[in-house]
Amino acid sequence: MKQIFIMFFTVSMIYANHIRWQGNYDKALKKAREQNKVLMVLLIKSNCQKCKNLVKNVFFNKPYIDKLNQNAVSVIVNIDNRHSFPIEMYWSDEYPTLFFVNSQNEVFIHKPLKNISQKDIQDILIEIMHNKLYNSTQPLCKKE
Secondary structure, eight states: OHHHHHHHHHHHHHTOOBOOEESOHHHHHHHHHHHTOEEEEEEEOTTOHHHHHHHHHHSBSOTTHHHHHHHEEEEEEETTSGGGSOTTTSOOSSSSEEEEEETTTTEESSOOBSSOOHHHHHHHHHHHHTTTTTTOSSOSSOOO
16 A cells, blocks of 8 residues: 555656756756746755745646746755855845846846745746736846
């Protein structure tokens, strides 16, 4: 019985609908530029339960995940690993924080989200898909 459960769990994880997270900011930015996609940056902190819950509850097995993967390159950045991203750009005093960035000029295209909900993600995705955000050459908000 235990083996059947483990096999079922493994198969469900393989076919689960999830964000294709990148682990390196520079590589994710390069990929987003090459593919002309939005860069979605999730800023987290080690040992942050709220961060872990967010990934599990908002970015796993949701109806908008495929569209988000099609329109954005996503990267998780750990604030405790400061050398891996431009900290002066992605600074926050709350974790997790989600940034949407025009990958061509590294300008925020949406106000950073600190209390992230499924509705926030869905609303931003609709804006990105309709090119209201990404085609903007002017920042829509100040960098925080």
